[in-house]
Structures are given as structure tokens and as C-alpha cells.
Amino acid sequence: MLETIVVILITLTSLSYLFYPFVQSKSQVKQVDWDN
Amino acid sequence: MSTPKKKIKIFVLVLLLFFSFLIYKAVESSLVYYLTVTEALEEKSQSQLKRLRVSGIVEKGSIKKNLDGSIAFNITDFNKTIHVEYKGEIPDIFKDEIEAVVEGKLVNKTFFANKLFAKCPTKYEDEPLSTNKVNLVK
Amino acid sequence: MRMNLFQPIRSTLLNSIGETLLFISFLTGLAGLASFFLGALKKDDVLIEVGERSIVTIFFLLTSGTFLLIYLLATKDYSNAYVAKNVSNDLPFIYSIASLWAGQEGSLLLWAWILSIYSLILKYSKPYKTLLCSTQSISLFILTFFVFLIVFVDSPFEVLKNVPLNGRGLNPILQNFYMAIHPLTLYVGYIALTIPFAFALGSIISKDKTDNWVIRSKKWTYFSWIFLSSGLLLGSRWAYLELGWGGYWAWDPVENVALMPWLALTAFLHSSMAQETRSLLRRWNICLIFLAFFLSIFGTFITRSGLISSVHSFAQSSIGPYFMVFIIFIVLFSLFMYQKNKKIISSKEDILSLLSKENFLIFNNIFFLVITLTVFLGTVFPIISEAITGEKILVGPTFYDLVNFPNVLLLMSLMSVAPIIPWKDAKLIPLLKYISKPILASAVLTVLFSFVFASLKVLLVLFLSFFVTIIILQDLFIDFRMHTSRGLRIHEILDKKSRRYCAFLIHFGIILLVVGITLSSVYGTKSDLILSKGESSVISKYRIVLVDTYRKESESKSILGAKLILSDQGKDFSLYPEQNIYKYEGNRSINKETEVAIYNTLRKDYYIILIDELEDGRFNFKIYINPWVSLLWIGSLISIFGGIIMIIRRKD
Numbered sequence: 001m002l003e004t005i006v007v008i009l010i011t012l013t014s015l016s017y018l019f020y021p022f023v024q025s026k027s028q029v030k031q032v033d034w035d036n
Numbered sequence: 037m038s039t040p041k042k043k044i045k046i047f048v049l050v051l052l053l054f055f056s057f058l059i060y061k062a063v064e065s066s067l068v069y070y071l072t073v074t075e076a077l078e079e080k081s082q083s084q085l086k087r088l089r090v091s092g093i094v095e096k097g098s099i100k101k102n103l104d105g106s107i108a109f110n111i112t113d114f115n116k117t118i119h120v121e122y123k124g125e126i127p128d129i130f131k132d133e134i135e136a137v138v139e140g141k142l143v144n145k146t147f148f149a150n151k152l153f154a155k156c157p158t159k160y161e162d163e164p165l166s167t168n169k170v171n172l173v174k
Numbered sequence: 175m176r177m178n179l180f181q182p183i184r185s186t187l188l189n190s191i192g193e194t195l196l197f198i199s200f201l202t203g204l205a206g207l208a209s210f211f212l213g214a215l216k217k218d219d220v221l222i223e224v225g226e227r228s229i230v231t232i233f234f235l236l237t238s239g240t241f242l243l244i245y246l247l248a249t250k251d252y253s254n255a256y257v258a259k260n261v262s263n264d265l266p267f268i269y270s271i272a273s274l275w276a277g278q279e280g281s282l283l284l285w286a287w288i289l290s291i292y293s294l295i296l297k298y299s300k301p302y303k304t305l306l307c308s309t310q311s312i313s314l315f316i317l318t319f320f321v322f323l324i325v326f327v328d329s330p331f332e333v334l335k336n337v338p339l340n341g342r343g344l345n346p347i348l349q350n351f352y353m354a355i356h357p358l359t360l361y362v363g364y365i366a367l368t369i370p371f372a373f374a375l376g377s378i379i380s381k382d383k384t385d386n387w388v389i390r391s392k393k394w395t396y397f398s399w400i401f402l403s404s405g406l407l408l409g410s411r412w413a414y415l416e417l418g419w420g421g422y423w424a425w426d427p428v429e430n431v432a433l434m435p436w437l438a439l440t441a442f443l444h445s446s447m448a449q450e451t452r453s454l455l456r457r458w459n460i461c462l463i464f465l466a467f468f469l470s471i472f473g474t475f476i477t478r479s480g481l482i483s484s485v486h487s488f489a490q491s492s493i494g495p496y497f498m499v500f501i502i503f504i505v506l507f508s509l510f511m512y513q514k515n516k517k518i519i520s521s522k523e524d525i526l527s528l529l530s531k532e533n534f535l536i537f538n539n540i541f542f543l544v545i546t547l548t549v550f551l552g553t554v555f556p557i558i559s560e561a562i563t564g565e566k567i568l569v570g571p572t573f574y575d576l577v578n579f580p581n582v583l584l585l586m587s588l589m590s591v592a593p594i595i596p597w598k599d600a601k602l603i604p605l606l607k608y609i610s611k612p613i614l615a616s617a618v619l620t621v622l623f624s625f626v627f628a629s630l631k632v633l634l635v636l637f638l639s640f641f642v643t644i645i646i647l648q649d650l651f652i653d654f655r656m657h658t659s660r661g662l663r664i665h666e667i668l669d670k671k672s673r674r675y676c677a678f679l680i681h682f683g684i685i686l687l688v689v690g691i692t693l694s695s696v697y698g699t700k701s702d703l704i705l706s707k708g709e710s711s712v713i714s715k716y717r718i719v720l721v722d723t724y725r726k727e728s729e730s731k732s733i734l735g736a737k738l739i740l741s742d743q744g745k746d747f748s749l750y751p752e753q754n755i756y757k758y759e760g761n762r763s764i765n766k767e768t769e770v771a772i773y774n775t776l777r778k779d780y781y782i783i784l785i786d787e788l789e790d791g792r793f794n795f796k797i798y799i800n801p802w803v804s805l806l807w808i809g810s811l812i813s814i815f816g817g818i819i820m821i822i823r824r825k826d
Contacts, residue, residue: 007190017227018202018231020227021224026219029219034304055577058580063569066569066571066576069565070566102788103790128766128768
């Protein structure tokens with residue numbers, strides 16, 4: 001039981017941090033200098 | 037300008053030829069044939085003439101220490117056996133039934149070794165762990 | 175003992191958490207790679223940001239995983255299979271922690287973790303351009319591969335259904351400070367090569383026409399060099415002190431694969447100067463850093479696949495095939511990208527003259543590559559010969575010495591002149607004038623030394639060593655004179671020219687190392703000796719007395735020792751070689767331990783091994799006298815120190 005909770009916690013935290021940029025507005029995201 | 041480039045390329049080519057020759061000579065003078073016990077004893081392998089490395093298992097009870105500091109033992113591949121004479125440092129692992137590698141010359145069925153290695157026991161092998169086990173109760 | 179009702183539940187929980195952390199890392203890696211790929215394609219900032227966040231996420235997950243495994247090792251939790259295989263109840267605490275890299279699963283986790291740290295640092299480097307994106311994605315790809323291995327092939331969090339009361343333990347030969355630190359040091363160095371490689375490949379992928387990748391990789395390459403050098407030094411020192419055969423390098427495959435990346439990297443460090451200063455040798459540098467990285471991965475593969483048997487062989491392990499596929503893929507991909515973009519990579523200018531620093535750097539590359547190739551050839555010779563002739567043929571140490579010696583002499587020659595030769599086009603006459611006094615001085619010194627050392631080999635090395643050193647001193651002197659006349663103070667001069675002076679320091683250290691190796695190998699002696707208690711003997715000009723023998727018991731071992739006094743030209747040295755038998759054997763097969771007795775002075779190492787007690791009560795010894803071996807260690811330390819100063823002083 002504890003196991004399942006911890007696993008879900010780890011997964012959710014990682015995924016939310018990872019995909020957060022999708023919910024940010026364009027200007028909030030770091031801009032890449034695409035010119036090379 | 038292509039002339040410096042050409043000069044460089046020729047220079048490099050000469051160097052490479054020199055090194056190739058050097059490598060060839062070096063290989064020739066340091067070859068060591070790695071054989072099993074059976075292969076070493078085969079007549080056709082002409083092993084009497086060459087510098088050899090032979091690997092095998094140290095026969096149980098065959099290790100004898102001589103009074104002049106040298107040791108004698110037999111190594112076997114469970115098909116044939118060679119008698120080895122060796123003087124020098126003895127690896128810490130060296131004892132009955134371990135895998136040993138000897139380097140030297142085979143003269144009339146006796147191997148005169150000037151180097152002795154013993155194979156480090158592998159760390160990743162599936163060795164059974166201690167038999168004192170306790171059952172995990174879930 | 176430790177067994178209580180909650181123990182089993184907690185252990186399974188911890189191992190599950192570990193597995194989860196690794197598995198989520200793998201998924202994150204895949205998501206990140208997809209994100210980087212699509213982001214680059216669509217030039218989408220959001221996707222790139224997700225890609226970067228995947229690296230951050232993996233870092234946190236792996237950090238947790240690594241510390242979790244360390245915790246399990248520290249608490250000797252044998253429900254974890256890895257802990258049970260590498261730790262035992264009698265193992266001192268510090269070696270329980272060190273066993274993190276003793277076994278395959280642990281060292282793969284460690285590798286992935288360290289790489290995630292490096293990748294994270296990469297994320298914060300500036301400027302934030304396309305190059306950084308492609309570099310990060312390559313780094314992420316390699317990271318994901320290693321995570322793949324520890325999730326699907328060899329997990330460090332495997333659970334044992336039947337928990338043993340004691341683990342198998344660590345091989346006593348590894349319970350030694352040097353041996354504990356040495357693999358970790360090498361790892362830190364090897365893994366650091368991933369980043370310059372990623373920069374190089376990334377620069378090709380992002381069609382970068384600039385030399386930025388070299389500039390941004392510099393600190394990483396210095397860092398890697400320092401750790402690889404230290405790792406090699408530690409390994410040699412350990413072999414010398416612990417293995418008990420009087421030597422420090424055996425040209426064993428495991429040693430060779432640690433040396434080869436170092437050689438390629440050292441060549442790169444020199445060659446990249448041409449690109450930084452003059453944008454030349456661009457293809458060389460890509461190739462050299464590719465080579466250094468490939469060799470480091472190849473080395474890991476070799477030592478873990480059982481492909482080449484050495485006296486330190488590891489068993490045929492499960493990760494071999496995967497590594498092979500990974501190496502083949504990454505080599506082919508890199509070569510393909512290189513070929514496709516050759517025009518962009520190539521230098522825009524040509525080499526103008528044979529007599530120029532850039533050309534000498536090319537020769538430098540060639541000589542280093544010949545040594546690397548030689549070592550490689552010697553290492554894989556048994557495999558090739560068996561494949562071709564059916565017979566397994568090895569090459570002995572003399573093979574390496576024969577080919578490397580001329581190469582080292584050639585490198586030393588370059589070491590003397592290349593630092594002072596100008597770029598582009600040097601004029602012969604001024605150059606000859608500059609080196610005429612140093613040549614003369616070196617020749618005179620060499621002739622003087624020829625009365626002490628009669629060996630041609632030694633005299634050649636000495637001549638070149640003097641030549642390098644005197645040119646360095648001459649250069650320093652001219653420099654100082656010029657700068658002080660302009661009003662600069664000493665520390666200001668040092669500040670201004672720190673990189674050059676550090677290079678001189680490193681070169682000087684290498685010179686000492688080569689001299690130490692040459693003198694000790696040419697004049698080193700090896701003798702057998704059998705003595706009874708109280709008996710003395712004379713070996714060449716040394717008198718040795720076996721004063722006493724003793725037997726002692728400690729908690730963990732039975733000790734047989736001897737006290738010998740060696741007399742050398744009036745000075746007496748006491749040496750206590752020992753043979754120990756460990757009491758607790760566990761399931762280990764080594765319980766014997768030879769303790770070599772070494773007395774080192776600057777001029778000589780007196781090295782005695784107690785082989786055995788003979789049946790008639792006499793004792794069997796082996797004695798090595800190694801002259802000037804100290805120079806090897808001192809020189810290495812000086813070089814590494816020079817490297818450390820260099821990286822501290824580098825401003826970008």
C-alpha cells in the first residue's frame with residue numbers, strides 16, 4: 001500500500017515538472033537562439 | 037599552396053612506413069602462444085620452440101615447495117596434465133584447483149615457467165550465496 | 175539481530191522505490207529525446223524546455239536512487255541482491271560504501287548518475303543556442319542508454335526472496351584505499367568525455383560553422399584529463415604497493431583500455447590549440463575527441479564483457495551484447511554525420527609551412543595516435559589472431575616497449591621545440607639560433623652523465639629531458655626579463671602567462687616521469703634470496719640480513735613477518751615484509767595476502783617480498799631494487815598539479 005503511494009507520488013511529481021512548459025505561456029519559456 | 041601539404045604528406049607516409057616496420061618487428065620478437073594443456077603437448081604444435089602461455093587448473097595436492105624456493109605443480113585441462121616448475125612470486129590466490137596461467141618454455145614434457153598468474157575470481161559469477169538463509173515472511 | 179517484523183516490509187519497499195526511480199528515469203529519457211528531436215525540427219522553445227527538464231528530472235531520480243543504494247549498502251541490507259553480493263558483516267563501513275562501484279549493477283548506476291550530473295551542469299552553460307540543444311540531446315541519449323541497462327538488463331535493486339544472514343563480501347585485494355578510489359576517479363574522468371563528444375557531434379548536427387564547440391569543451395577536457403591521469407597514477411601506485419611483483423604497469427588489457435582514452439585526450443588537448451588560435455586542424459579535433467570517447471566506452475565494454483581475458487578478467491556478463499550494439503550504432507552514426515558534413519567541418523585555411531606550430535601539432539597527433547594504435551593492437555591481438563589463424567597469440571610487454579620508446583623520444587623532441595615555434599611560418603635560422611645554446615648545454619650535460627649511465631637508451635632520454643627543461647628555463651628567463659623591463663610584477667606576469675607556464679609545469683612532470691621509468695627499467699634489479707634467521711647475504715653491492723621472523727595474530731588475520739636489514743653504502747634500512755592469512759573466508763576464494771615491504775628514498779626503492787617459509791625453516795625472499803622510481807610518482811603529481819592550476823585559471 002505504502003509502496004503504491006510512493007510510486008504514484010514519484011511519477012506524478014516527475015511528470016508534472018516535466019510537462020509544465022506546455023501550460024506556460026510562450027513568453028515564460030526560455031528562448032533559444034536558433035541562429036547559428 | 038599545395039607544396040607544403042605535399043611535403044607533409046610524404047613526411048607522414050615515411051613515418052607511417054617506419055612505424056609499421058617497427059610494429060612488425062616488435063610483434064615478431066614478443067609473440068607468446070596461448071595454449072591449453074592438451075594443445076601444448078601435441079607434437080605438431082612445435083611448442084618446444086616457442087614462448088608459451090599455458091592455462092589450466094592446478095591439480096589438487098600437486099603443489100610442492102622445494103628447498104631452493106622454487107615450486108612444482110601440475111596443471112591440467114582434465115584431458116592432459118603438464119608438470120610445471122617455477123621460481124618467483126606466488127600470487128595470493130594460488131592454491132589447489134584454481135585456474136593458473138604459466139608462461140615459459142616446454143622442454144620434454146616439463147614446463148619451465150618464469151611467470152605465474154592466477155585468475156582473479158570473477159565478481160559477476162553466479163556463486164551461491166551463504167547457505168544460512170532465512171525465509172522472508174510477507 | 176537486525177531481524178524484526180518490519181524489516182522485510184521495509185526492504186521490499188525500498189527496493190521497489192529504487193526500481194521505480196530507475197524506471198521513471200527511463201521513461202523520462204525517452205520523452206526528453208522525443209521532445210528534443212521534435213523541438214529542433216519545429217524550432218519550438220517549449221519542446222526544448224521539456225527536453226531540458228527531462229535531464230533535470232532524471233538527475234533528481236538518479237540521485238535518489240544512488241543514495242538509496244548507498245543506504246542499503248551502509249545498513250548491509252541483504253534483501254537487496256547487489257548488497258548481498260558485495261558486502262559482508264565484517265566489511266568495514268567505508269568499503270561498504272565503496273562497493274557501490276565494486277559490482278556491475280552499482281557501477282552502471284553510478285555511471286548514469288555522474289552523467290546526469292554532468293548533463294545538468296551542461297544545461298546551465300551559456301550561451302543558449304542551437305549548439306547547446308543538440309549537445310544536450312546527445313548527452314541525454316547516452317544517459318538514457320545507461321538507464322536502460324540498469325532498468326531492463328542488470329538492476330541494482332533486485333530483491334532476494336531468501337535473505338541471507340551474511341553477504342559474500344568484497345575481495346580483500348580491493349579493501350585498500352587506492353583500490354577503492356581508483357575506479358571512481360577513472361569513472362569521473364571517462365564519463366566527463368561524454369560532454370566534449372556531445373559538443374563535437376552536436377556541433378556537426380546543428381551545422382555549426384564556428385569553433386565554439388572546442389572552446390566550450392575546454393574545461394570538460396581539462397577536468398577529464400586530470401581525473402584520468404589521477405586514476406592511472408592511483409592504479410599504478412596500487413599495483414606497485416599491493417600486487418607484489420616489483421612493477422607498476424603490466425600492459426594488461428584492463429590497464430591498456432584505461433590508457434588509450436588518456437592518449438587520445440592528451441593529443442586532443444594539444445591539437446585543439448590550433449583550432450582555438452587559428453581555426454585549423456578542425457577535422458583532426460573532431461576525430462580525436464570522437465576517438466577518445468569511443469575508446470572510453472570500448473574500454474568499459476571490454477572490461478565487462480569477458481571478450482579479452484586478462485589476469486583481471488571479469489565473467490561473461492549480460493550487458494556485453496547491448497554495449498556492442500550501442501557502440502556500433504554510435505560509431506556509425508558519428509562517422510556518417512562526419513562524412514556528410516565534412517565541408518562545414520573542414521578548416522578554411524591551409525597549413526602554410528612544414529616549420530610551424532600547427533604542423534608540429536599534426537606530428538604530435540600522429541605520434542600519439544601511433545602509440546594509441548600500438549596499445550590497441552597489442553590489446554586485441556589475441557582476438558584477431560584467434561579469428562584469423564585459430565591460434566591465440568599474445569604480445570608480451572617488450573612489444574609495447576619496442577614501439578613506444580622511439581615514439582616517446584619523438585614526442586619529447588616535439589615537447590622541446592613546439593612550444594617556442596611560431597604559428598604560420600617559422601624561419602629556420604632564427605629557430606636554430608634560439609635552440610643552439612640549449613642543444614649545446616644538453617649535449618654537455620649528457621656527456622657528463624654518460625660517465626654515470628652508460629646505456630644509450632638512458633642517454634637519449636636524458637639528452638631530450640635536458641633539452642626540454644633548458645628551453646623552458648630559457649623561455650621563462652627571456653619572458654621575465656622582457657616583462658619586468660616593462661614594469662610588470664612577478665605575480666602579474668604569472669597571471670598573464672599562466673596557461674603557458676602550467677603547460678611547462680605539466681611537461682616537466684612528464685619528463686620526470688619518463689626519466690623515472692627509463693632509469694628504473696634499465697637499472698632495476700631483481701634477485702632471489704633464501705635466508706635462515708640470522709643469516710646474511712650479499713647481492714650486487716647490498717648486504718641483507720634476516721634479523722628476525724615473527725608470527726602475530728590479529729582479529730582478522732594471522733601474520734607471518736620477517737625483519738630484514740638492508741645495507742647500502744653505509745646506510746641501513748629496516749624492512750618488514752609479511753604474509754597474512756585472513757581468518758574469515760566467507761565465500762571468497764582469496765584469503766592470503768602478501769604485504770610487500772618497501773623503503774623508498776629519492777634515489778632508490780628497496781622492495782622486498784616474503785614469498786614463503788621453506789620446509790627446512792629458511793625463508794624465501796624476492797628483492798627488487800628500483801632506482802629513481804620516485805621520479806615517476808613525483809613527475810605524475812607535478813603534471814596533475816599543473817593541470818589543476820590550469821583549469822582553475824581558465825577564465826571561460
